Amino acid sequence: MIQLYDLAGARDDCRFSSNCWPVRMALLHKGLPFEAIPWRFTDKQTIAFSGQGLVPVLVDGDLTVFDKWKIAEYLEEAYPDRPSLFGGERGQALAHFVTNWTSSVIAGHAIRLILTDIFAVIHDKDKEYFRTSREQRFGMSLEAVVEDRDTGVGELRRSLQPLRMSLARTPYLSGDTPAWADYVAFGPFQWARSVSRFQLIKSDDPVFAWRSRMIDLFDQAANKVHILNT
């Protein structure tokens, strides 16, 4: 069976990674059985066989693939007879663009709203590593990063305008049914709701309704882990 090394918090059922969730949903989309192995930030030895130290790492028989986008491309190529994640080469190129937009825009804004909430749910053995590495990246304390949430949440909401406009045309970013672009864009929302009660989007935002549709997919897969914000 396919194995997915999946970031976990102190609780084994807290699976909050915005990078692992799209892979999990891609596996469900393809209908491939998998085991999601709980992994913590400091378990570098456990995934050393992949040649690097970050999850998601996917092991399929003899093959090891890391990086969410590389895994998506691998699954599409290795399982062409299963439902497509991209719908052809053009769709694949633009799904990559949405992956980039998600990382640099949605996740970039969202992390400034939930960084201390992530810190609160991670395993004790990860806390020093997390604080040190993130404080180095941001050049300030975790607490300072999230200090001005009210400004930050406004920036996040404004930045979602292209997604909002797409949802005025079709129920999913990828069209009438969801595909990789939806799974990847959903990642940061699932991340936030797994660790934080902070409300990223208003309940009357079309993005909120899309988020609800994403939660409902695959027999409510996104609710089968520990969640703090419905």
Add this chain to the structure above:
Amino acid sequence: MIQLYDLAGARDDCRFSSNCWPVRMALLHKGLPFEAIPWRFTDKQTIAFSGQGLVPVLVDGDLTVFDKWKIAEYLEEAYPDRPSLFGGERGQALAHFVTNWTSSVIAGHAIRLILTDIFAVIHDKDKEYFRTSREQRFGMSLEAVVEDRDTGVGELRRSLQPLRMSLARTPYLSGDTPAWADYVAFGPFQWARSVSRFQLIKSDDPVFAWRSRMIDLFDQAANKVHILNT
């Protein structure tokens, strides 16, 4: 022959609209002959037959279509045997996302850098309309909008990160060859170079190299109009 009502400046060969350029390139992509009719902001009567007052307006025989995205969808459906603009339904949905991203992000930042330069090249008969409508939209004078270009250009450049990341994978946003997503994202760059000498992106930016590839398409179509910034 297909007719495209195309925004022009004081000079008939100044065709600067970020919304008309994608349509022009889509027609070239499809290999459809067309006539691009110069039109000014205040020529509302000329396109009243379309039921609204903005270009692009495309007339194909008995059919009239307006709005760049609606025109792209029309061309794809009406000319399915010509090269595809989207590469299937998934590609079409995500090309719509790129259209939205271009309007709200690239064009949204770029207009704050070139607004007075647009004013300088438009027809005298359009000047009062342009100043009044834009000053109302921005809630300040044209000159005040572009006052802090140095901050604005930094924001624009940062906002291009998802495009930059895509160009690290393939030469065009749409993959190995260009399609609608490239044409629409190129719109604001062609707009800027048609009216302004202000440098939106640095020459060592991968986006700059992509912009050069876009200029080269269709026998350098983007250079066959009046240009201020090479």
